[in-house]
Amino acid sequence: MPALRTRERPAELAAFETAVVEFFVDAAELVGVPKSVAAIYGSIFASAAPLSFAEIEARLGLSKGSVSQGLKILREVGAVKEVSTKADRTELFSPDLEMRKLIERFLESRVQRQLSAGGDRVADLRRRVAAMPPAEQSTLQGRVKKLEQWHSRTRALLPLVRTFLKLGS
Amino acid sequence: MPALRTRERPAELAAFETAVVEFFVDAAELVGVPKSVAAIYGSIFASAAPLSFAEIEARLGLSKGSVSQGLKILREVGAVKEVSTKADRTELFSPDLEMRKLIERFLESRVQRQLSAGGDRVADLRRRVAAMPPAEQSTLQGRVKKLEQWHSRTRALLPLVRTFLKLGS
């Protein structure tokens, strides 16, 4: 991704924006979100006034395609909301500050999904162990049990995390 | 990744192994671990007897390079231990069943790292807001505050997770 293009804004503003963008790009890396999406969110988050499509494109030096695609994703997950000034045709975007929702969505779409898929698999495994050669059965049964333990423990952890993140705001 | 090569083992054994491998490959996807590494761990985990390098290579149909590389990683994070039968030259591998350690390592290397990097960035941002144009300052200050909140909340969550996962074995 090319460096930020700065136009003629105060240097501090640009620097602030860059720093925010970097923050989000970094964080996104951890959870496997594309850089461009994180950068778009970052630049919107870093702007006091709602940002237009064109502004985002210009500030980040991204292609129209990436901006469109990124904004679509961000709207879908509710990370960004459109602030239509009916007077104008251009769409303006502000961050949806309920970051809790973001995390919720993430947990749901990734962790939750994986957990229930995993549940099915573990159940399947439990059935299969029964058909194993007697010599190996007890060992393998132990292994599958481990899997079950971890699965249920993780499952139990999820609501805890949810609750915790819900606490303030 | 090519399908499992089965050699002449009982069909149930192969099926069991495949299922376990799939379980781990799936889970790995969630946390961004390479398939091959997950598959190697899976096949070791699914085997009652320690597995040799050659066995892993054959069962998964991976290249020597991948197996070597994968085993290296798995050893480094303590997911797998070498069960040397001094009589033989071939290295044999068993799963290190302390999966807790695995998760610990993961949390440490990824989450922890990101959290402290993020901490620095947030501190930096806090300083920068001061230099913003007065008109925008209060808005931006609010935003940075949000970031701080989330950062500290996540930081607080981590030990909770650790404790929880430590509970039983």
Next chain:
DNA sequence: AGTTTAATTCATTTTGAATTGAACAAATTT
């Protein structure tokens, strides 16, 4: 209606990570 501006779509390209495979090293056997 025709022109301009704004944004989306999607086939192609780019990029970066994962995997391969061939060359190499180390230990073992004959």
Next chain:
DNA sequence: AAATTTGTTCAATTCAAAATGAATTAAACT
């Protein structure tokens, strides 16, 4: 010590995800 077997390393390849940009649609203005 030559040949063989076992595993490592790393440059080259492959592959999938991400980004691009040109074609297209949609809306607004003349």
